[in-house]
Amino acid sequence: MPLVLPVVWSDDCLLHEPGGEVWIGLPDPGVEGPERVQTIRKTLVEAGATVVQAQPHDDENLLSVHDQGLVSYLRDAWSLWEQAGYPQDPGQNRVVPYLFPHPGLLGEQEVSLPTAMSARAGMYAFDTMSPIGPGTWTAARAAVDVALTAADLVADGTRVAYACTRPPGHHVTRGAFGGSCYLNSSAVAAERLRGHGFSTVAIVDIDAHQGNGAQSIFWNRDDVLTGSVHVDPRAGWFPHFLGFETENRETNRNVPLEPGTGDTGWVAAVAELAEWARDADALVVALGVDAAENDETSPLRVTAEGFRDGGRSLGGLGLPTVVVQEGGYDLDALGGLVLAALEGIEEGMPRRA
């Protein structure tokens, strides 16, 4: 069966070139590059999918989930960095923070805007592995437009739409970015669906790392449910400080899994989240496929068949569904893993009477 769902795309998503990252203080080549979505798109087109161009949307959509300060910073960071001369002296051609206004540093004092751009870089970033270069803003902004266009298609009656997008976004909170993410496209898509009249939207995040961004953004809301299945942060995995069962409440659900968990445990966890989201009016799937067996960024061991089965559970809800690409870094397997998940969602959808 050819893939029916539209694959929403923007060439601008290719413009973010991290050029590596700083991980535990050392330069690391990194794994989040433009070739990720290129290989996914190629596989999906070969499977019969139709590519739909993303439409531009107002910044108002961003401000429904992000603070103006974060949005303005991301928009201007590269040009301010360049103006300040850092690419020449000391020769850093990406925006990378070195100092953070940690609550323990500030004590009772309010944070104020620092003069040096090198210090400003720490105001909105929570790690050192999410560098900003000349194309980062354009790409992250395009990633949001891709997700918004997918949400619009679903609001117009398409049952499932897939946002083939990068850089990923699910670690970004209202006011801070990190984890190779800049703007939270999944969260923006959920708000868009709310705006289109879906009363309750569930975000189910199946990336190998907790969807801390949506959890934080929608913490005080009961119209956007946030659920995440991921490797247990207690076992030593990003985002380390969050993603525990102790954070669970009626509107938020974490299902942490032991390292080494394969198809059986992972598929059961996705089914549990799907069941939990059953009463929502629309679904956003934050589709990371880095839980895959050969993905170096997580110790989970899910196969393509596992992603297909997980997809069937989510599709089985029969909800209008926006699927947004998050992580997934095993380039050789990436296209096939995403295809398996999307086919599973389509197969799981109840037949229309």
Ligand SMILES: [Zn+2]
């Ligand atoms: Zn991930």
